[in-house]
Amino acid sequence: MSDIRNIIESELNRISLFKSKEKLYPEYLPNSLPHRENELKTLTNIFKPMLLTPGTISHKALIIGGVGTGKTATARVFGKEFTQIAKKKGLNISYVHVNCHRDRTLFEVINEVVRQLRLPVPQRGLSVREVLNYTLDLMDSEDLYVIVTLDEFDYFISVSGSDAVYFLIRVYDEFPDRVKRLNYIFISKSPTALSALDPTTESYLIKNLVIFNPYKSYELYDILKFRAEESIFEGAVSDDILRYIADTVGADKGGPGNARAALEILLIAGEIAEREGSMRISLDHVRKACSIVEPNAVVLNDSLPYLSLHELLILKAIITALTESGEPYVSTGVIEEVYRKLCEDYDVEPRKHTKIYEYIINLKKLGIIMTSTYLKGKKGRSTYVSISLAPLNIIRSKVDELLKVKISYEKDRNP
Ligand SMILES: Nc1ncnc2c1ncn2[C@@H]1O[C@H](COP(=O)(O)OP(=O)(O)O)[C@@H](O)[C@H]1O
Ligand SMILES: [Mg+2]
Structure with missing residues (x-):
């Protein structure tokens, strides 16, 4: 019995090279996003009228960019900060983030919005339109404004079709006199999804387009450096190693420019190093991690x-x-x-x-x-x-x- 306890205790006591490993997980929201300052500025300018002349029109932004370009993280931090600033100005704005991979029908999307807003909308027996009207009424009575992000929106379009999209986008066409409380950020991997929309909607969204380019090597280096400082003990990973990962993934070096892949390589390289009993991440740890992250065996x-x-x-x-x-x-x-x-x-x-x-x-x-x-x-x-x-x-x-x-x-x- 004590043998087993020893094994477990020594594993528990083993010093890790990670000081906070979960900060490298893809779902962790960093409190800074190097090299996304301009995208944040553009988003701010699109939604600024919500603070100056709230309720006059429904604002919509469209984010387009490849995998791992920081679309989700940027929308989330924008939503978090923007709503807090609004609160200081005495405005009640909520941010809701819906992932359309999970909520893919109109009904699921609306229900998820209601759930995140914690509004007492009856769950049973209502049509989508009724749920939406009920929600808009409650928002009126609470004087609440909302920014809804529909992440993986291209998926929503392909599964639910353009009618579902119009339903969301043209909420206020039917009620021109209503205070415009619903605002949207649509996130899509490619612009082709837009061709499913009618020209008016498409041209509106194009005007409020925020493009997220794949990260270049020097940008990934800054991102890795910042994320490594948060998650890994000093000295356990050298700048050369970070630069190497950045060069492997950087768009200007023939890589995908995907920050998620870069961070995952760092995480897995660290895990491999630990498993091998090393307190430093070596090049070979990184190479092994690369072969796992991107199954380049193909x-x-x-x-x-x-x-x-x-x-x-x-x-x-x-x-x-x-x-x-x-x-x-x-x-x-x-x-x-x-x-x-x-x-x-x-x-x-x-x-x-x-x-x-x-x-x-x-x-x-x-x-x-x-x-x-x-x-x-x-x-x-x-x-x-x-x-x-x-x-x-x-x-x-x-x-x-x-x-x-x-x-x-x-x-x-x-x-
Ligand atoms: N500029 C950045 N600074 C720090 N971390 C970033 C940055 N851009 C992306 N990341 C991180 O990379 C990962 C992928 O970003 P994400 O927003 O999910 O990309 P996308 O939604 O475009 O696929 C996340 O862990 C995110 O925190
Ligand atoms: Mg995303």
């Missing part, structure tokens, strides 16, 4: 078998150089050196410099490697190469296997 299995012999040799040279240096990037100069040595070992004629560069570019296009032209502390512009697809040893064993086959095939052809 890329590997799809593209490696189609590489030529010399592309495989270059790739092996890159892996070897990265492993030996322990750095996130290696220069093409070093890669070429290792490549020539490998050609000697395998007894094949090495290709010329320009050809080697061509192969490297091709590996990049296939998504197997990343390239970058900067590196701090080193003078001159040179191209640097790195791999984040999967842990190096996994790629190495695949490359070795393929090389064996290719070499014997070439030797058979040219004995």
Whole structure:
């Protein structure tokens, strides 16, 4: 029995490199959003009239952006702060956030709004229209204004259709004299969802459009730095590691620009480090995390078998150089050196410099490697190469296997 207690207690007492792991979870709402200042300003300007001339029109904003660009987080923090500022000005404004992946019909959406507003609307026997009217009456009697965010709105359009959308958007068409208490933020991944709307609605929404671009590497670095400071003990993760993750995910480096993926890589790398008993996150922890977060095994299995012999040799040279240096990037100069040595070992004629560069570019296009032209502390512009697809040893064993086959095939052809 005491053995078991020991196991449990020692696990409980083990020092973690996370000081607050839940702050890396996707649902955690950070109290600052670096690089979303302009988007917050635009939202503020769209809803500012709610404070100046409340009730005169129903305001609507449309947020469009890819996965992990901060749409949900920005709408939520905007709602939280805006309603608090309104309260200080003596205005009763509530913010409601509805995820249309969960509440996908008109009825579910309206019921969720009622539930979050805690309004005493009868639950049974009312039609959608009746529930809405009841709600608007209660809002009148409480002098309440609301901003409703319909997140994953494209999904709502495709499931519930444009009639359901009009029902929400044109609430006040039927009652032009009513005080306009309902306001909306629509969040969609792509603008194509809008083509399901009529031109008037579409042109209205386009005017109040807030575009969320994929994050660039330097933006992700700032985001990771800020989120790491909140969640991980100082010294457990270096700036170089954060920069490496930012480069892997950054839109300007060929990545998706998805902050959620970047934060998840950091979280999983930290968990792997802990499991291995390490108090610091290493590059290999990050590489492993990358292969889990983005199952790039697909890329590997799809593209490696189609590489030529010399592309495989270059790739092996890159892996070897990265492993030996322990750095996130290696220069093409070093890669070429290792490549020539490998050609000697395998007894094949090495290709010329320009050809080697061509192969490297091709590996990049296939998504197997990343390239970058900067590196701090080193003078001159040179191209640097790195791999984040999967842990190096996994790629190495695949490359070795393929090389064996290719070499014997070439030797058979040219004995
Ligand atoms: N600018 C930012 N600063 C800090 N964290 C961010 C930022 N943008 C996004 N995040 C975080 O990244 C994750 C994904 O953001 P989210 O708002 O859910 O993206 P989206 O809704 O566009 O898919 C969340 O954990 C969020 O807190
Ligand atoms: Mg979202």
